[in-house]
Each structure stands twice: as structure tokens, then as C-alpha cells.
Amino acid sequence: MNPLSVRIGAVAIGRNEGARLKTCLRSLIGLVDRIVYVDSGSTDGSVEFALGLGVEVVNLDTSKPFTMARGRNAGFARLEQILPEMEFVQFVDGDCEVEPGWIHTAATALQADPRLGSVCGHRTERYPERSLYNRITDMDWRGKTGDVAFCGGDVLMRTTALQQTGGYVDHMIAGEDPEICVRLRQLGWKLHRLDVPMTRHDVAMLRFGQLWKRNVRSGHAYAEGAWMHRNSAERPWQSDVRSNFFWGLFLPVVILATAVQTHGLTLLLWLLYVVWMWKIAHGRKRTFDDSTVDAWLYGFFCMLCKLPCALGQLLYFWRLLTHQTPQLIEYKINPIMK
Secondary structure, three states: OOOOOEEEEEEEEEEOOHHHHHHHHHOOOOOOOOOEEEEEEEEEOHHHHHHHOOOEEEEEOOOOOOOHHHHHHHHHHHHHHHOOOEEEEEEEOOOOOOOOOHHHHHHHHHOOOOOOOEEEEEEEEOOHHHHHHHHHHHHHHHOOOOOOOOOOEEEEEEHHHHHHHOOOOOOOOOOOHHHHHHHHHHOOOOOEEEEEEEEEEOOOOOHHHHHHHHHHHHHHHHHHHHHOOOOOOOOOOOOHHHHHHHHHHHHHHHHHHHHHHOOHHHHHHHHHHHHHHHHHHHHHHHHHOOOHHHHHHHHHHHHOOOOHHHHHHHHHHHHHHHHHOOOOOOOOOOOOOO
16 A cells, blocks of 8 residues: 555556566555556466456457557556546556655655646666667666656556546557657646656667667657647657658668769768767767767667668558558567566
């Protein structure tokens, strides 16, 4: 039972998260009033483990395409049934561990400001030293504190705010978290990032192919979010989509296609990528006090990932034109339950 005067529920989602799910669910025990775990066809004993902890389990219909948005909505709907007096809900991915003091700190912030719709904190990687890709992901989680435009999948949300939005968009295969933030802000709610640890994440990204798929999925999310809100005043992600197409596809094609005709002069345009990397590295050092090596590594990977992001955007628009049902783009390797 949580020690605060408000009733708090938690929704964890996952599929074959193995030992990561055990850590996740255990980190919530005693911090919230009720926990719902939403499973999407695990075969590693995840459901049995959750039930053994006394956690409420929702098994998604696996005949329908799984999305994290659909899982979050199903978990929240179940919480509304078993904890109707719930005021706040903590969403967390099954590969994350909630920091011990997070929910108390976040709930206190929501109580103090009735205009806040959601609060987030700092997510970090549990094993940044295991691969270069983990290390870059850990850097990617760092964000400015204070009032923000977006929160991620780990977030403490005010129940009434979530209800006003109508929930997450079920069919989105990625990017459902920033998308709902757009609608929260349109409804007049504020979003805030506290300068405190929130969760520890295990991205478990050890291969280049995983990085590639993850960024294809990100590109798909950019394109879908931009298309969904193309007529809004804010027009979010429009610049991201244009940037990915320009740096990831258009400029490389122009350079290579014209290299012979220009006797190699257009190859000098590759230097634009170096300038762009320097700009990102300089910004990282100034904003987050990264080391020079880390800042340049981050800039390099930002450049490298433009191509898979652009391809993910093309994939979304192709699916849109051909009326295909989006399928989740998996990048993780399923762990063994321990």
C-alpha cells in the first residue's frame, strides 16, 4: 500500500521480458495501491510470475496486432475497474525498474500543482557499459528539466487528464507516448520533468541490427505522428520528418548521383555531415556537459540513424497508401526467465 493520501495504480506492459519483468514488478510493490501487468503472449513464465506476486494480469488478444499503446489502454481500463478511486497512474515498460523514491516524489508534484497532467523524471540505462549502442541510448534519455513538451513511456499521469484524452492511440506501433502528450497540452494540461531518477531501463542492444530496427521504428513513429497532427497549429514532428528525409536519403543520393558529372566535386558535400555532427556535439557539451568523445559519438550516431529513420518514414507512408495494418517492429532479443 502506498503511503500517500492519494490512490495510485500502476500499469506494466511486456512480452517475454524475462528477468527484467521480475525486477520491474518487484520495484512497484508497496509503492502503489494496485498493479496491472498486461501481457501480449509471453512464453517465458511472465504471467505466472506476475500472478505469484499478486499482480492483476490482463492477457491481450494475440489475434490482434500488439502495440504498446493497446497494452497501456487495456491496463488502464482494468485499473479503472478494480481501483475506481484512482487519482494517479504510473505507466512503466516491463524492461524498466522504478527507482525507490520516484512515485512518492512524482505524486507529491502532481498534488502540488493541479495544472500538471503528467510528470516524468530521468530514465537511465542499467548497463551502458555493455555495448556502444547501450551507451548512446543512455545519453539519448537525458533531457532538460522543468516544463516539457513530451514525456516517454515511464510517466506518472493524472487519471482525469488521461481520461480526457480518450487514451493512447491503439494502432500506433511506436511514438504513442509523445503523441498523447500533444493532446494533453492541447487540452491545457502541463507536462513536467523532475530532476530526479525515475527508472532504470535495459535496452539490451548489443548488435548493429538492433540499432537499425529501433531507428526504423522511430522513423515510422515520426511519420505517423506528423501525419496525425498535420492540421494542428503545432504541427509536431514535421521538421524531424523533413530532416530525416534530407540527411538520410536526399543528400546522399544527390552526392552519389552527381559525383561523376561533377568530377567528384559534390563529394565535398559529405563535409556537411561533419559540420552537422560538430553542431550536435557542441550542443551536447553545452547542455549536458558530455565529454568530447561522448559528444562526438552521439553526433555520429545521430547522423548514422538518419537513414533507417528515413526508411521507417517511407514504410509508414507506404502502409498508409496501401491501407496495410501496421505491424510492430521488434528490435529486442527475448531473454530467458531467471
